[in-house]
Amino acid sequence: MKILVVDDEPAARYAMTKTLRAEGRQVLEADNGETALDLIRTQAPDLVFLDLNMPTHDGMFVLQSLQQDTATMMPEIIVVTANNEVSLAVQCVHLGATDFVTKPYDVQHIRSMAARSQQRVVLQQKVHELENGSESVQFGQLLGTSRPMRTLFTQIEKAAKTSLPVLIRGESGTGKELVARELHARSDRASKPFIAVNTAAIAASLAESELFGHVKGAFTGADHNRDGVFRQADGGTLFLDEIGDMPAAVQTRLLRVLQEGIVQPVGTEQGVKVDVRVISATHQNLEAAIEDKVFRQDLYFRLKGIELFIPPLRSRQEDILLLANRFLPADVTISDEAITALLQHVWPGNVRELQQLVHASAALCEENRVTRCDLGLSLDRGAEDEVPFERYLDLPLTEARTRLVEDFERLAILRALDAESHNVSAAARRLGIHRQSLQQKMKSLEIQ
Numbered sequence: 001m002k003i004l005v006v007d008d009e010p011a012a013r014y015a016m017t018k019t020l021r022a023e024g025r026q027v028l029e030a031d032n033g034e035t036a037l038d039l040i041r042t043q044a045p046d047l048v049f050l051d052l053n054m055p056t057h058d059g060m061f062v063l064q065s066l067q068q069d070t071a072t073m074m075p076e077i078i079v080v081t082a083n084n085e086v087s088l089a090v091q092c093v094h095l096g097a098t099d100f101v102t103k104p105y106d107v108q109h110i111r112s113m114a115a116r117s118q119q120r121v122v123l124q125q126k127v128h129e130l131e132n133g134s135e136s137v138q139f140g141q142l143l144g145t146s147r148p149m150r151t152l153f154t155q156i157e158k159a160a161k162t163s164l165p166v167l168i169r170g171e172s173g174t175g176k177e178l179v180a181r182e183l184h185a186r187s188d189r190a191s192k193p194f195i196a197v198n199t200a201a202i203a204a205s206l207a208e209s210e211l212f213g214h215v216k217g218a219f220t221g222a223d224h225n226r227d228g229v230f231r232q233a234d235g236g237t238l239f240l241d242e243i244g245d246m247p248a249a250v251q252t253r254l255l256r257v258l259q260e261g262i263v264q265p266v267g268t269e270q271g272v273k274v275d276v277r278v279i280s281a282t283h284q285n286l287e288a289a290i291e292d293k294v295f296r297q298d299l300y301f302r303l304k305g306i307e308l309f310i311p312p313l314r315s316r317q318e319d320i321l322l323l324a325n326r327f328l329p330a331d332v333t334i335s336d337e338a339i340t341a342l343l344q345h346v347w348p349g350n351v352r353e354l355q356q357l358v359h360a361s362a363a364l365c366e367e368n369r370v371t372r373c374d375l376g377l378s379l380d381r382g383a384e385d386e387v388p389f390e391r392y393l394d395l396p397l398t399e400a401r402t403r404l405v406e407d408f409e410r411l412a413i414l415r416a417l418d419a420e421s422h423n424v425s426a427a428a429r430r431l432g433i434h435r436q437s438l439q440q441k442m443k444s445l446e447i448q
């Protein structure tokens, strides 16, 4: 990774350079804005620490020149500024700077900023190599390069060769239906039908008919024979989606056919043998649903022959970039700041949310370039910080600090709870604190 340090004061440059070189990175130096621009154009550094206050050609000049220069790729720029110039730094963020840091800075903070930037650069390079190289990131319709997705691809390959039922688990939008289709496509049933059913949407009163079909005249309105999903899928695969939300009456009827392998259409005594491989999926915690007696344990055991888990998108950073790259139309680019925002977002709606957001922002962006504003995602630190900081500036310092920390903790806790579907233990693990401490904090911060 290449970093450029821009500062007119030799001592400040030396201190910053030393901090960054200790991590084994290549560091270039410039003592004015003109030289900095030259080095950005010729050396293409990945990250720039840019002092705002320089006697000739200051940091603002560099940012404005880069904004106008469409031929030069904007690197990540972290603006270094005096403590009393925060509002100026916020202006720089509007001009394309990624972040800012105030002097005197904390060495550890600078190192972690560089480390985060390095992580992004490495991820981008990796995605680029994978997209252009021989290493496969595509498994049928599924894209993925993270370790858990590669493991999942191997599991799908193996599971497809068996006729065992498969239960796919994962949050909403993680690609459960795609996995089910891939299992079918790679099985020896591939030439036979794949029928997908949303079991949560089956009305209890129509369950028998939906699942097993009916004969003409079986009930009022049955004016022709109907196959039902089991017979439609005969010889192939039946995908039962949202099984955690299946009405109890439907569960009972489903269990019977899974046990017997025979369906009985409504209105006839005659059973029909069916050969169906069942794949089911849920985003629900089925074990808890069984304990709460809303899901039948015997049905659960029937359905979970092989269990496959799809990890949430937030835990696979390489996939965020890979998928975003793939969803972006070929003639549209994306800014570094937008990439940072994509990596920081927790993606409660997983791949579906990413796909929709990238499609929508690519359609609405200007000059075929998606920026953070187009995405509508905020950075942990960014333009929005201007407002929260303003809130504390007129308070006595001690009180301001307490309020700032409280507000930050509230935000971090809400975000963790959100990411973990309001499971307090999981949120505590995510935050790296004990469950009891989290509960105490939630109480004192009045988080419900």
Ligand SMILES: Nc1ncnc2c1ncn2[C@@H]1O[C@H](COP(=O)(O)OP(=O)(O)OP(=O)(O)O)[C@@H](O)[C@H]1O
Residues within 6 Å of the ligand: 141, 142, 143, 144, 170, 171, 172, 173, 174, 175, 176, 177, 178, 179, 241, 283, 351, 352, 355
């Ligand atoms: N790994 C992936 N590669 C490419 N596209 C994906 C991937 N995962 C999900 N998608 C896309 O994201 C969207 C949601 O996927 P899918 O419907 O399979 O999710 P799901 O887990 O079944 O969601 P739900 O639980 O809400 O039914 C689809 O458009 C799908 O094509």
